[in-house]
Amino acid sequence: MKQVLMVAAENGAFKGAKVGGMADVIRDLPQALLSQDVRVHVAMPSYGFLAAQEHGEKLNAFSLEFAGGQQQVSVYRVNAASKEVGEGRSKVNQTKTYLFDHPLFNDGGQIYSHGDASRPFAADASKFAFFSLCVAKALVLEIIPRPDVLHLHDWHAGTLALLRHYVNEFSSLKSLPCVYSIHNLGIQGLRPLSGDQSSLFHWFSHYGDEIKQQGLSEVIDPTHSQCYNPMRAGIVLSDKVHLVSPSYAKEVLLPSAPEKGSYCGEGLEQDLQLKQQNGQVFGILNGCFYDENQDLAPTPWVEQAEATLLSWQGLGQHQVDHQYVRSVDQIALQRINRLLFSSHHSDSTNQTNRTNSTNDTNDTISTKGTDKRADSRFLLTSVGRLTDQKVLILRQTILSQTTDKTVTVLEAILQCLKRHQPNGLFVMLGSGDVKISQEFQMIASRYANFIFLNGYDEPLANTLYRQGHLFLMPSSFEPCGISQMLAMAQGQPCLVHSVGGLKDTVQHGVTGWHFSGDDLKAQGEQLIMALDTLLDSSQKEGYGSQAWKRVCANAKEQRFDWPKVAEQYCQSLYNQ
Known part of the structure; x- marks a missing residue:
């Protein structure tokens, strides 16, 4: 060997x-x-x-x-x-x-x-x-x-x-x-x-x-x-x-233009161009392992999020004393507790209605156990590091379609979600830059439909991949990316910036959707326009419509298998 x-x-x-x-x-x-x-x-x-x-x-x-x-x-x-x-x-x-x-x-x-x-x-x-x-x-x-x-x-x-x-x-x-x-x-x-x-x-x-x-x-x-x-x-x-x-291998041959939101060769494009001319540059997409025996009825994301937040505090389930909870987690935990209370109350009411109903129980019992997204509010999700690479676009300012005032793109997303899905939520899991986390925490304090979880937890990330309706990945540049693959594997389509590995893994209109733009402002505006169109469609037709389900099914069928990637490594890199 x-x-x-x-x-x-x-x-x-x-x-x-x-x-x-x-x-x-x-x-x-x-x-x-x-x-x-x-x-x-x-x-x-x-x-x-x-x-x-x-x-x-x-x-x-x-x-x-x-x-x-x-x-x-x-x-x-x-x-x-x-x-x-x-x-x-x-x-x-x-x-x-x-x-x-x-x-x-x-x-x-x-x-x-x-x-x-x-x-x-x-x-x-x-x-x-x-x-x-x-x-x-x-x-x-x-x-x-x-x-x-x-x-x-x-x-x-x-x-x-x-x-x-x-x-x-x-x-x-x-x-x-x-x-x-x-x-x-x-x-x-x-x-x-x-x-x-x-x-x-x-x-x-x-x-x-x-x-x-x-x-x-x-x-x-x-x-x-x-x-x-x-x-x-x-x-x-x-x-x-x-x-x-492959797309990142082409992008790095071009000079970067940060003022336009373009991050390419980062000063090394001439060296890479010379290597490319000599046939020494290769773009091979990373792979992903797929669990074909995943749990069909995973823990609801709200319960998993509560458990994660409490574990970050060193507390056990239902042992919440808010004076001892990290300030950065206070708002998220309060909102999650309210959602849990509302969910439990709703489940109790539904159970009473089912008991008293004379209809066939097969028509009234929730499909929660078989369809992980059934009977739930619209859930926009994002999982990733808090760096400018990942969230710079969200921090740009644009004109709000709701208030005609200047807001960040993240705030515009929340306003757009509120217009189309009044009960919808944007749940973001991420850690990294302290300044960015503070900015997002302040926005979470002003918008009730934003739950910002400042940290990382793999079980919670997997739950969000499984139960979200739309995954957002607005990276300014993305050499490959893994989060979009993991979301797609769970049947959650993605809205992504059309760069690098995101462009290579998400097919516009087939397995998800793209946005682009010639500079940071345009990228933010195009993101909002794309989201507005998608949420308008989901509001009119429902995210259970055949069109939406078809994109979800297409996303779930995608396979970026490591064995196929290994073949390319051997052929292109190792001369095997």
Whole structure:
């Protein structure tokens, strides 16, 4: 079998080691590649807890120089043959994960550091530069078996491409085919070339002459000439560059225009254009695992949301003392409790009516157990991180169709929902930027049809995917995206910005709907127009109409299977 070593910062196979979509790929892709006679192993930091948590076997320890001092690093191996990787997924067989343990990787169990705004990426850049050096050293020392292909993921592993290409000690790695996957070009990890504790020549002072002799033109940031760019190093110094959707692979060849809401090549478009001209750029959509044995009658989303909020407070079910509840959760919890009271009261009344009715009970009993969306108010949903990538459009201001005043796009959505579905709700689950969460919390305090849940909980996310009527994903750019796939798998159609992986996975008018626009304002206006049309249709025909059900059915039939993705990896990236 062909052996591939993936070098990455995240891995969803392990509790606490997932932040974004890269973790899903590192978790799921090795399993799919086995069917193609490709065996994947993974290298990642231990972050101070993974080796112990996963009962890793200590393989070896070695010393190396970094940032002017000698460092001692331990390597642990986790055999994942018996590890379950998540609900509805099969076991990962034969995958080994090599965990690197050193205090520099430890940040209180966090994958990424919050850092200092005056020195962006400083802590993380040092951490991942050291990690790249550790992997290079472990390969040369054969602590990690030499693979047939070296596969690096995102800026965190870009420095390994530099070491492989520029430093004589690691020249034997140049004969390994090197693939570089870009999951998000918007984050590149820039640091100064020198003059800082977190800078290229401080990290590798002992290799400084060798690196300078090679020239720095391939790794200096195109815009900031005194900065090292690990993302650029990965692109320029690898043999093949992989983007996580076909449309994103085209978009990154164009210059970005943030003032127009266009996020494309982010300054690296010329490097990517050159790679494309040489036939070295490939766009392959990420996959998704499907649970064909899902619960047909899941917990109602309101009950799941209450349980989630209480768990965030460290409280048990029905043990709510509002003075001890996080202020950010107060409004959401109060509204959910009212919905639960209303639901229980309605269920009691309906039960009485059914008991007294002389009609056939088969005609009156609720279909709640068989149709997870029957007899419920219109539910608009959104699940994702609170970053400008995901919600910048929602924060733009436009003219309200209801009040003729300037409002944010998010407020316009809530006004539109109120007009067409007076009892409808917009439920958003997300965490991330504190400023954005505060903005959304303030809006939630003014709009009774908005429930903002500031955090992330996978069971609640899955419930919203299953029970929502329309999923909103307005990303300004989206390399691939997984939330829209998960919503569609549950028969929930999506309204998405027509970019990147969203455009590749959602077919307009067939499995969901698109909106677009030439700038941020136009994108916000087009989103509202699209939503207005959809809600107007749902109001007139009902979201139980045949037309709406057909789109739901089409969405549910879509399959973005990892095994098919694995075939493309082998053909395009691994020459299998």
